[in-house]
Amino acid sequence: DGGITQSPKYLFRKEGQNVTLSCEQNLNHDAMYWYRQDPGQGLRLIYYSQIVNDFQKGDIAEGYSVSREKKESFPLTVTSAQKNPTAFYLCASTGIVTYTEAFFGQGTRLTVV
Amino acid sequence: RKEVEQDPGPFNVPEGATVAFNCTYSNSASQSFFWYRQDCRKEPKLLMSVYSSGNEDGRFTAQLNRASQYISLLIRDSKLSDSATYLCVALSGSARQLTFGSGTQLTVLP
Numbered sequence: 001d002g003g004i005t006q007s008p009k010y011l012f013r014k015e016g017q018n019v020t021l022s023c024e025q026n027l028n029h030d031a032m033y034w035y036r037q038d039p040g041q042g043l044r045l046i047y048y049s050q051i052v053n054d055f056q057k058g059d060i061a062e063g064y065s066v067s068r069e070k071k072e073s074f075p076l077t078v079t080s081a082q083k084n085p086t087a088f089y090l091c092a093s094t095g096i097v098t099y100t101e102a103f104f105g106q107g108t109r110l111t112v113v
Numbered sequence: 114r115k116e117v118e119q120d121p122g123p124f125n126v127p128e129g130a131t132v133a134f135n136c137t138y139s140n141s142a143s144q145s146f147f148w149y150r151q152d153c154r155k156e157p158k159l160l161m162s163v164y165s166s167g168n169e170d171g172r173f174t175a176q177l178n179r180a181s182q183y184i185s186l187l188i189r190d191s192k193l194s195d196s197a198t199y200l201c202v203a204l205s206g207s208a209r210q211l212t213f214g215s216g217t218q219l220t221v222l223p
Contacts, residue, residue: 107156
């Protein structure tokens with residue numbers, strides 16, 4: 001079945017550690033996105049990528065890094081520079097045809113302990 | 114000003130009521146629009162794409178007014194299972210950037 005998979009579902013991080021969230025899609029989508037959602041809030045864009053080896057910062061990129069070495073994969077690293085990383089992280093992908101909706105992974109809930 | 118703005122809500126309505134959500138967008142380059150539904154602690158799921166001519170899917174009707182840069186979602190005969198947060202989304206063509214509204218929370222009461 002085609003879809004987008006995020007892992008892990010739950011992640012605990014000690015302060016000062018970097019952690020990497022995985023996002024893989026087999027939908028042959030060109031564009032991929034990372035969003036952050038805080039409780040009771042909307043989705044805020046961290047990074048997005050339209051094509052392999054290229055990505056752009058979103059509204060809240062500070063303290064995060066990404067790579068896009070393969071079309072299928074768009075991992076997000078939450079670095080120690082991110083002051084308040086506890087949140088729900090969502091990865092999405094979309095094709096290049098007009099009206100192509102975005103598909104989401106099930107999300108990763110990151111907690112700093 | 115936010116690129117995509119929605120009614121703040123929350124909306125609390127009785128079963129069977131009709132409820133309407135509104136959304137405005139500021140980026141005139143936006144080409145595609147969607148309504149997503151998000152249940153608590155879950156990922157957003159597509160409810161409807163929004164076409165220029167308007168479209169209907171059962172109890173749900175979406176409208177797009179490009180001149181006013183306005184999108185709406187109408188839910189008729191509300192069910193308890195419609196309780197969720199509804200997200201308005203705009204997709205800009207060239208940049209392929211998805212922009213979400215902050216969401217409107219709906220609670221349908223028995």
